[in-house]
Amino acid sequence: MSEKPNRKTQIIEVASKLFFEQGYHVTGIKQIIEAADIAKGTFYSHFKSKEELGLEWLHQTAQKWIERKLEYLSQFEGDPARKLVAMFDFQAQGAEACRYRGCAMLNTLSETPDISCPMRQAIREYKKGGLNFIQSLVNECLPEASEEDREQRAGAIYLLFEGATVATQSFCKTDPIEIAKKQVVKILAEKA
Amino acid sequence: MSEKPNRKTQIIEVASKLFFEQGYHVTGIKQIIEAADIAKGTFYSHFKSKEELGLEWLHQTAQKWIERKLEYLSQFEGDPARKLVAMFDFQAQGAEACRYRGCAMLNTLSETPDISCPMRQAIREYKKGGLNFIQSLVNECLPEASEEDREQRAGAIYLLFEGATVATQSFCKTDPIEIAKKQVVKILAEKA
Amino acid sequence: MSEKPNRKTQIIEVASKLFFEQGYHVTGIKQIIEAADIAKGTFYSHFKSKEELGLEWLHQTAQKWIERKLEYLSQFEGDPARKLVAMFDFQAQGAEACRYRGCAMLNTLSETPDISCPMRQAIREYKKGGLNFIQSLVNECLPEASEEDREQRAGAIYLLFEGATVATQSFCKTDPIEIAKKQVVKILAEKA
Amino acid sequence: MSEKPNRKTQIIEVASKLFFEQGYHVTGIKQIIEAADIAKGTFYSHFKSKEELGLEWLHQTAQKWIERKLEYLSQFEGDPARKLVAMFDFQAQGAEACRYRGCAMLNTLSETPDISCPMRQAIREYKKGGLNFIQSLVNECLPEASEEDREQRAGAIYLLFEGATVATQSFCKTDPIEIAKKQVVKILAEKA
DNA sequence: AATGAATGAGCCTTCATTCAT
DNA sequence: CATGAATGAAGGCTCATTCAT
Structure with a gap:
């Protein structure tokens, strides 16, 4: 309370x-x-240490972005394909808002070479969640497709998302997100 | 000399x-x-400063990776589609060799928030070169396709590459590269 | 109570x-x-402060060791010479038990340069008591000896005790205590 | 140079x-x-660290005191018994000069519970040297005595010295040194 | 070129103590 | 009595850089 x-x-x-x-x-x-x-x-x-704060930061950041994403996507409730595409609009908004600073998680990933430190684990967890989220939307979109096929599509969409994140950060413009978005549409439209 | x-x-x-x-x-x-x-x-x-060394490092790293990539791909001379796919094999090798430390350029991108500092420019330049390289291979593969179409395909392949880089680093396994590779094959096979 | x-x-x-x-x-x-x-x-x-706790610690430590010593020596009730020698057996036991950490009082003496601070006074008091205790045993042993002689013997025994404490701590072995003990026997056997 | x-x-x-x-x-x-x-x-x-300085300090302090002691004793060249007694005069001078701050080595011994740390080793070494020095003087004094006897006497003198050091520090007066000195005379005069 | 002493702001963290709750 | 947040000086140590040699 x-x-x-x-x-x-x-x-x-x-x-x-x-x-x-x-x-x-x-x-x-x-x-x-x-x-x-x-x-x-x-x-x-x-x-008790800077690292503990860092960890807390990552946890809260993760939660915050998940919530924001879900809220943004809630306008397309019932249309998983639209949601998958909308994720990239959401991404573009964020990219500009933070002036191309990229993803806190990926940036911190770059700063933590020790693959088993707590902060890396938090990042991994978050990213795994992101992939799972895409997977579940893809599953909704293509209930008839084989699991293997759905995993390939979800995986590709996830990679396009991550790629768009870092490319947008690299080039300081959102063009890559547009490319990714178009590709996602194609991926969802592919025949099995 | x-x-x-x-x-x-x-x-x-x-x-x-x-x-x-x-x-x-x-x-x-x-x-x-x-x-x-x-x-x-x-x-x-x-x-004259740490930054100058950092810049030199980025330049040489860029050159080194470009050379290595070209050398690796030279075995598929005359087969641009094969080259595009082989880029991901090359990537997988590197990822394991450096124990999932990722891409020096992208990592440094994360460490340099100032988008106009020299190191950021070097990174941008390198990444632009990478995209251009993919574009030229795609152009070779699909000479008949429209420029717009070729740019979309090249862009998507580039994003899959970048996405595979950071996803491999995130998860400490090369599975994402396999996903990306399969998707590239599909992209090159798409009808206009 | x-x-x-x-x-x-x-x-x-x-x-x-x-x-x-x-x-x-x-x-x-x-x-x-x-x-x-x-x-x-x-x-x-x-x-009210760390120092107050430190003082309390010294007081209780003093009391504890005095009690333990008296209890240990009580087995030789009526034989003051035996008691004087037994003090060194008691010392040897303690030295090994605390793994050659020495005497809390002397250690703290080293840490408190200000000769008039309360903790120093407590230490001084404790040590004075230790000397007095030896003196009274010596007096019992040699009732016929001159006061000067008895003071010399008691003082020497006291110094041997202190010396054995720090030497044992220095060398991490109880050999010095054996030396001291033998010397005490000699001192008590000396002719006036 | x-x-x-x-x-x-x-x-x-x-x-x-x-x-x-x-x-x-x-x-x-x-x-x-x-x-x-x-x-x-x-x-x-x-x-490279405070400890390195501490170690250097102990080494130099050891050397300095050894030199000073030898120089002081040089006035009694050829008279080892006199030297043994003079050590205590030297000690008394030092005690007053430093206002009863005691022995740097023993004080530091108290501050370093880890018996295998470099500083402890330096202290041990120094103290061993002190004992050896006394032993050699005793050997000179009593060439006819048994080794066991000489070790007992040297050991006792060493303990009296250490005891006098800490007792002088405890009580802020040099009386204990006088006691020790007198006892040393007795020890050297003892019959085998 | 090469050396390494010198700088002082900064690093992350702990100190003994106070005080409002 | 008990709590633990708050303080800010100090802990040992590293930082990137300069400069006289």
């Missing part, structure tokens, strides 16, 4: 912005506490 | 390994000079 | 272990409260 | 003073660099 948007939440919000905009490693605790206007000790009474 | 594998080259080689394996920001000058067994001043007599 | 082994007692017990094993300065309040499983505020409701 | 009392030497000198007067753990790098009037980075270009 706690209503108060407590200090911890505030720290995470401040850090989220900085981590995303600047990168995880390049953002120091000092900058975070100054932006949050708290003392250093206060930070460490809420998080 | 300089023959002597001079100090500068050696520094770049050492730094390349560290930048790629660990990340750009996380790798310090101290670590580089220790690995290269040179003094700090020596480093700065060759590079 | 308080019966309940209250919170305060528990804190002191936990702190005693840590202070002794690790050292006074190196042991933080955080570690103590975590080991005691209490909140920070709880700690400060029982002790 | 380097004459310049370089920065490193200066840092060690400053740190030696602080480590001895205040204790090793309680003395921070910040205090050292401020006292030495250098930048933090400068410190770390000379020492």
